[in-house]
Amino acid sequence: MDGTAPRKLKVATTSLAGCFGCHMSILDIDERLFALLEKVEFDRSPITDIKEVGQCDLGIIEGGVCNAENVEVLREFRRRCKVLIALGACAVNGGLPAQRNTLSLPLILQEVYRSEPGARYGLIPNDPELPLPLNKVHPLHEVVRIDHFIPGCPPPADAIWKVLTGLLEGKEPALGHGLIHFD
Amino acid sequence: MPSKVRNAPDPAQAAATAMARHRHDPLELLQMLRDVEEACGWIPPEAIDCIEARLALPRAKILGVASFYSFLHLKRAGRYRILFSDNITDRMLGSLGLLDRMCRGLWVERGKVSEDGLVSVDTTSCTGLCDQGPAILVNGLAVTRLTERRVDDICELVRDEVPPGEWPADFFRVEDNIHRRDALLGTPWLPGRALEAALARSPEDLVAEMKASKLRGRGGAGFPAGLKWQACREAPGKARYLVANADEGEPGNFKDRVLLANAADAIFEGMALGAWATGARRGFLYLRGEYRFLLDHLEAVLERRRAARLLGESILGREGFDFDVAIHVGAGAYVCGEESALIESLEGKRGTPRNRPPYPVTQGYLGQPTAVNNVETFAASCLVALKGGAWYAGIGTPESTGTKLVCVSGDCEQPGIYEYPFGVEVRQVLADCGARLTQAVQVSGPSGATVPAAEFGRRLAFEDLPTAGALMVFNERRDMFEVARNFVHFFAHESCGFCTPCRVGTSLLRNMMDKLANGHGSPYDFAEIGKLNLLLQSMSHCGLGHSACNPVLGTIAKFRGAYQRRLAHEEFEPAFDLDRALAAARQMTGRDDAAAHVRPETEETA
Numbered sequence: 072m073d074g075t076a077p078r079k080l081k082v083a084t085t086s087l088a089g090c091f092g093c094h095m096s097i098l099d100i101d102e103r104l105f106a107l108l109e110k111v112e113f114d115r116s117p118i119t120d121i122k123e124v125g126q127c128d129l130g131i132i133e134g135g136v137c138n139a140e141n142v143e144v145l146r147e148f149r150r151r152c153k154v155l156i157a158l159g160a161c162a163v164n165g166g167l168p169a170q171r172n173t174l175s176l177p178l179i180l181q182e183v184y185r186s187e188p189g190a191r192y193g194l195i196p197n198d199p200e201l202p203l204p205l206n207k208v209h210p211l212h213e214v215v216r217i218d219h220f221i222p223g224c225p226p227p228a229d230a231i232w233k234v235l236t237g238l239l240e241g242k243e244p245a246l247g248h249g250l251i252h253f254d
Numbered sequence: 255m256p257s258k259v260r261n262a263p264d265p266a267q268a269a270a271t272a273m274a275r276h277r278h279d280p281l282e283l284l285q286m287l288r289d290v291e292e293a294c295g296w297i298p299p300e301a302i303d304c305i306e307a308r309l310a311l312p313r314a315k316i317l318g319v320a321s322f323y324s325f326l327h328l329k330r331a332g333r334y335r336i337l338f339s340d341n342i343t344d345r346m347l348g349s350l351g352l353l354d355r356m357c358r359g360l361w362v363e364r365g366k367v368s369e370d371g372l373v374s375v376d377t378t379s380c381t382g383l384c385d386q387g388p389a390i391l392v393n394g395l396a397v398t399r400l401t402e403r404r405v406d407d408i409c410e411l412v413r414d415e416v417p418p419g420e421w422p423a424d425f426f427r428v429e430d431n432i433h434r435r436d437a438l439l440g441t442p443w444l445p446g447r448a449l450e451a452a453l454a455r456s457p458e459d460l461v462a463e464m465k466a467s468k469l470r471g472r473g474g475a476g477f478p479a480g481l482k483w484q485a486c487r488e489a490p491g492k493a494r495y496l497v498a499n500a501d502e503g504e505p506g507n508f509k510d511r512v513l514l515a516n517a518a519d520a521i522f523e524g525m526a527l528g529a530w531a532t533g534a535r536r537g538f539l540y541l542r543g544e545y546r547f548l549l550d551h552l553e554a555v556l557e558r559r560r561a562a563r564l565l566g567e568s569i570l571g572r573e574g575f576d577f578d579v580a581i582h583v584g585a586g587a588y589v590c591g592e593e594s595a596l597i598e599s600l601e602g603k604r605g606t607p608r609n610r611p612p613y614p615v616t617q618g619y620l621g622q623p624t625a626v627n628n629v630e631t632f633a634a635s636c637l638v639a640l641k642g643g644a645w646y647a648g649i650g651t652p653e654s655t656g657t658k659l660v661c662v663s664g665d666c667e668q669p670g671i672y673e674y675p676f677g678v679e680v681r682q683v684l685a686d687c688g689a690r691l692t693q694a695v696q697v698s699g700p701s702g703a704t705v706p707a708a709e710f711g712r713r714l715a716f717e718d719l720p721t722a723g724a725l726m727v728f729n730e731r732r733d734m735f736e737v738a739r740n741f742v743h744f745f746a747h748e749s750c751g752f753c754t755p756c757r758v759g760t761s762l763l764r765n766m767m768d769k770l771a772n773g774h775g776s777p778y779d780f781a782e783i784g785k786l787n788l789l790l791q792s793m794s795h796c797g798l799g800h801s802a803c804n805p806v807l808g809t810i811a812k813f814r815g816a817y818q819r820r821l822a823h824e825e826f827e828p829a830f831d832l833d834r835a836l837a838a839a840r841q842m843t844g845r846d847d848a849a850a851h852v853r854p855e856t857e858e859t860a
Contacts, residue, residue, distance in 0.1 A: 197843035205835040216826035
């Protein structure tokens with residue numbers, strides 16, 4: 072120990088098949104962000120615009136897994152982050168994007184790209200730049216191991232704050248009454 | 255040329271007939287829908303139109319009820335609807351192979367209606383014929399002892415469109431298989447004798463005898479029957495009701511079926527005793543849909559008892575002692591065995607369990623005091639009335655008086671019904687039924703206890719192993735993990751869907767067990783199963799959710815090795831193949847570049 076302030080925790084965040092609403096909820100912790108920045112340093116995140124995730128203590132992921140790129144990013148986060156949090160309904164359950172799970176993927180592509188006559192409707196996009204969709208949308212924990220879940224659409228800022236401060240204090244985070252609901 | 259299945263009747267006519275038969279009483283909605291289903295083979299929208307208009311019920315309510323029960327179809331079903339009983343005991347007798355054989359023979363995919371609308375083949379929860387399985391239901395009627403030969407015969411009958419009523423009677427033969435009789439099954443019944451004995455004294459005296467007998471509920475929970483009758487008698491209300499619970503849905507149980515077939519008089523006489531004791535004037539027998547084949551017999555017994563003045567007005571000539579019984583038939587919902595769900599179902603609603611308290615004994619059918627007893631409890635009450643509470647209390651153990659019908663199935667020479675005084679050792683039952691090299695028994699069905707060989711000295715009694723009757727035997731060759739997995743599938747199928755912890759939790763537990771079975775298990779998944787069990791136990795609305803994890807907890811505690819073997823991976827891995835999950839998109843786009851694949855995790859990290 073050199074007597075200086077303790078090392079800041081490194082935190083990375085990303086959105087997979089999500090709407091960034093959960094990230095808005097992160098911003099919604101408002102002025103407490105300043106207190107948080109005393110203790111954490113953001114790695115890859117829309118806040119920093121860093122594109123590659125480095126070795127982190129904590130990864131926070133919004134959105135489910137709907138395509139090949141999501142799988143890759145999620146696995147990258149799992150490898151680089153000691154602790155992974157699934158943030159919000161889509162990450163926890165698949166959420167809105169998972170509503171397509173009752174339909175077959177070929178049927179959906181057919182309907183979207185081939186249902187109108189004419190040349191411009193004839194092709195399903197096949198550019199290698201575009202990630203291929205999985206046949207179903209999955210919650211994060213069906214693809215990698217997840218350590219903590221924060222439910223909600225989006226989760227309230229207070230719930231995010233409670234989990235983060237809990238983890239910073241080295242406690243097992245628990246939302247408890249008022250911050251978690253069934254149905 | 256065999257006669258063909260008749261053309262389905264006009265849906266509107268079927269609905270009108272059903273409503274008239276049930277006096278246009280909305281409380282009878284479920285019974286009406288059952289009638290329409292029996293007449294048409296499904297519930298056509300036109301029939302719902304008629305019921306909606308005539309009974310002035312919201313369409314959503316009718317659809318809500320119809321969609322709750324698995325034997326009611328809102329989409330056109332096959333003219334022949336074949337359901338394989340899917341208890342573990344049926345599987346041990348080869349039911350899944352026979353199901354495949356039937357699907358092949360009829361050119362139909364499991365769970366789908368054939369293209370010509372002729373037939374559908376699927377599975378259903380245990381049909382209560384574990385001692386003579388594999389069993390199926392054909393248009394609601396039970397066919398027993400399936401063999402390859404019988405499957406082929408059935409395929410031919412279906413293809414020739416021979417009505418099930420003209421099939422060989424032997425197919426529908428249901429044996430009683432009673433191998434040991436004691437106080438209840440060994441007593442010859444003279445209808446009316448127990449009632450005469452009771453009527454010689456006051457209702458209060460009968461309640462006192464019942465309390466002295468210490469007779470406890472035979473459905474599994476073991477609530478003292480005398481206390482229940484007294485509470486019902488004393489609860490304030492405009493009317494009192496009695497309900498005999500014959501919704502025997504717990505897999506492995508079939509003693510209600512045997513009692514109904516053999517001792518229906520004792521059951522109805524017990525109900526009349528209950529009426530004398532509580533002051534009830536109306537009673538119901540709730541018969542599970544799977545036992546539809548017993549309905550005509552039971553109605554005949556009721557008719558005979560009415561003629562003998564053992565039911566109806568002024569029973570045995572006693573002015574003011576009026577009591578009659580109506581039979582309600584269920585439609586394939588295990589949860590309706592729970593007494594408050596059963597009452598909801600009696601009232602023509604979805605079988606969603608109520609909040610308890612208040613208990614049915616103060617606020618039951620139509621909000622009035624209602625005593626719900628298992629049919630075996632009612633039958634046993636006749637012995638109390640005939641021979642006295644003290645005599646009855648002398649049988650069995652101090653806390654579990656009397657005898658119990660035990661339903662033995664699985665790996666043994668003589669499956670069937672064995673009646674023992676309470677307190678019998680598991681070992682004794684196994685010796686009597688000819689079970690060898692037994693690894694474990696499941697007592698009281700999936701929601702009960704898994705008992706390994708080292709504990710066969712334990713006793714069937716409320717002090718040790720409480721039971722509704724089922725005792726499924728598993729020999730050394732059986733995989734206890736697969737037993738638990740079958741039970742978990744059962745609960746996921748039967749969850750009523752009302753509360754999230756059970757609706758979602760039972761499905762998650764099922765998926766977890768399947769993941770282990772499919773070779774994708776890791777210690778992480780095992781820990782997740784533990785968490786789910788806790789959640790189900792602590793958060794569910796009713797007993798179904800509370801006990802859904804029992805088979806898993808029991809087998810983990812006693813047969814941990816069966817799980818350990820399946821935790822093949824040290825690290826978490828998905829339950830499905832990620833690369834294969836992209837196959838459809840690859841095919842649609844014609845892509846096969848590197849980004850169109852998901853590499854195995856090990857390759858990436860290397």
